[in-house]
Amino acid sequence: MFKQPHHSCRVRGLVAALALTTVVSGCATYTQTQQHAERVIGRRTRQSARLETSRTRKVSSHAPKPNASKPVASVVTERPVDAFVREALERNPGIQAATANARAQLERILQVTSLPDPVLRTVTRPEPIQTAAGDVYFTFSVSQTFPMLAKLERAGNIAASQTRASLEKLNSKRVQVVADAERAYWQIYRFDRYLEINRENLRVLEDLSRVVETQYEVGAVPQQDLLRVQIEVAKLRDDEHRLAVQREAAVAALNQLANQPPHRKIPTTDPADVVAIDGDVNELIGLAVEHNPQLAVLREHISANEEQVELAKLGYWPDMTVGFEWNYLEGRDSFVPPINPTTGQRPAYSRKSEVGDDNWAVMLQFNLPIWTQRVEAAKREAHQRLIAAKKEQHDAENMVAFRVFDAWSRVQSQQHTLRVLGDELIPQSRQTYEVTLTAYQSGDSDFVALIDHWRRWLDFELMRHRETVDLELAYSDLQREIGMQLLRNDLPVSDEGAEQ
Numbered sequence: 001m002f003k004q005p006h007h008s009c010r011v012r013g014l015v016a017a018l019a020l021t022t023v024v025s026g027c028a029t030y031t032q033t034q035q036h037a038e039r040v041i042g043r044r045t046r047q048s049a050r051l052e053t054s055r056t057r058k059v060s061s062h063a064p065k066p067n068a069s070k071p072v073a074s075v076v077t078e079r080p081v082d083a084f085v086r087e088a089l090e091r092n093p094g095i096q097a098a099t100a101n102a103r104a105q106l107e108r109i110l111q112v113t114s115l116p117d118p119v120l121r122t123v124t125r126p127e128p129i130q131t132a133a134g135d136v137y138f139t140f141s142v143s144q145t146f147p148m149l150a151k152l153e154r155a156g157n158i159a160a161s162q163t164r165a166s167l168e169k170l171n172s173k174r175v176q177v178v179a180d181a182e183r184a185y186w187q188i189y190r191f192d193r194y195l196e197i198n199r200e201n202l203r204v205l206e207d208l209s210r211v212v213e214t215q216y217e218v219g220a221v222p223q224q225d226l227l228r229v230q231i232e233v234a235k236l237r238d239d240e241h242r243l244a245v246q247r248e249a250a251v252a253a254l255n256q257l258a259n260q261p262p263h264r265k266i267p268t269t270d271p272a273d274v275v276a277i278d279g280d281v282n283e284l285i286g287l288a289v290e291h292n293p294q295l296a297v298l299r300e301h302i303s304a305n306e307e308q309v310e311l312a313k314l315g316y317w318p319d320m321t322v323g324f325e326w327n328y329l330e331g332r333d334s335f336v337p338p339i340n341p342t343t344g345q346r347p348a349y350s351r352k353s354e355v356g357d358d359n360w361a362v363m364l365q366f367n368l369p370i371w372t373q374r375v376e377a378a379k380r381e382a383h384q385r386l387i388a389a390k391k392e393q394h395d396a397e398n399m400v401a402f403r404v405f406d407a408w409s410r411v412q413s414q415q416h417t418l419r420v421l422g423d424e425l426i427p428q429s430r431q432t433y434e435v436t437l438t439a440y441q442s443g444d445s446d447f448v449a450l451i452d453h454w455r456r457w458l459d460f461e462l463m464r465h466r467e468t469v470d471l472e473l474a475y476s477d478l479q480r481e482i483g484m485q486l487l488r489n490d491l492p493v494s495d496e497g498a499e500q
Contacts, residue, residue, distance in 0.1 A: 134329035143323030165300035172293035184254035315375035323363030410474035
């Protein structure tokens with residue numbers, strides 16, 4: 001029977017120590033990255049729900065009134081768009097897919113840091129190998145390859161960087177969904193304001209039509225004035241139908257982001273709380289460089305490529321394989337030499353083969369990385385990929401800085417336009433229309449001038465809401481590029497355009 005000597009205990013201890021060290025190293029990297037992943041997922045979700053507010057002054061959807069008193073600033077707890085953004089973040093399938101991809105990438109760490117499977121080998125010999133100790137019929141061996149621990153650590157670090165990159169892709173998807181939801185909401189808002197103005201102007205024109213009809217009946221105005229106002233009324237009714245259809249398309253876009261049926265009804269939006277947006281564009285660019293998820297993805301790619309460079313340098317270091325082999329020996333009759341006729345005695349001979357003691361062996365082997373061209377090529381490849389990753393990051397930083405500057409410029413331009421509209425153009429155009437209407441009723445002005453002034457007032461009203469939406473869209477683009485929600489100050493865009 002085979003008896004394991006004391007030396008085998010040392011071998012088993014060495015193998016166990018190597019295996020335990022490798023497993024612990026891989027588990028530590030996995031645990032740290034898993035904790036980071038859970039923090040990122042949890043923190044991002046809470047930040048999306050924790051909606052910051054600022055002191056604002058509401059801007060009326062109607063024309064500003066001359067000499068209107070300034071309203072008192074009030075604290076707004078939540079904007080209407082925030083509820084739709086929160087729903088999209090919770091239900092969007094793209095975000096759920098990005099979350100699953102990040103969790104799947106996390107599991108790569110244990111795969112690349114684990115030891116390769118051990119090799120079990122058995123040999124059965126119909127014709128045994130005859131040895132002095134007996135006939136070897138059966139051989140059993142088991143071996144385990146131990147890659148250099150530094151190689152496994154580098155591979156685990158690469159997988160961890162790729163996991164963090166997947167988490168940043170998740171953040172990028174969330175930021176994009178927020179921007180898309182806000183864009184869809186503000187398109188709905190635009191159509192709601194257009195429809196309100198359209199209905200208000202339809203009422204104005206219907207009143208004007210009755211005035212013109214009265215004037216026409218007494219012969220004070222020609223028939224063409226009556227026809228002109230009727231044409232304008234018909235045009236407004238057609239605009240109302242067109243705007244309602246366009247609103248339905250915008251509603252479907254917002255519902256799609258929240259994984260809702262496209263025909264789900266969304267109530268009419270309320271007039272927006274428009275506040276001034278102030279800040280230093282260089283500071284915003286700095287925030288974007290630090291928080292933009294796409295740039296964070298590229299930083300993780302650089303980290304992974306740096307680890308790949310170090311891993312390629314380890315290509316000259318061999319891996320070690322430790323094994324154990326056991327041979328089963330079966331006893332056989334010993335060779336008995338004949339009696340020496342001279343001495344009359346049988347020579348001494350060994351009877352060891354009759355016992356058939358099993359034997360065992362410890363194996364230790366190393367691979368020989370002698371094909372240097374393969375290792376050098378891997379090092380050059382890793383180095384070039386690192387250079388490419390850094391150049392991509394530099395290019396992306398330039399592009400992000402441009403987009404931040406562009407969005408900020410649009411914000412400033414539209415804020416200025418809103419101030420001019422609210423403080424000057426809309427009050428003046430409305431007053432001009434009212435003066436012209438009074439003159440027309442008294443016969444001191446023609447109908448063409450009246451319609452022209454009405455149309456100009458209407459255009460300025462539409463322009464104000466268009467600029468309001470464009471301001472919010474530019475602000476949404478700015479937040480998307482920076483990768484975080486920004487707070488606004490409490491200065492109104494236009495005091496003249498505020499409700500009492």
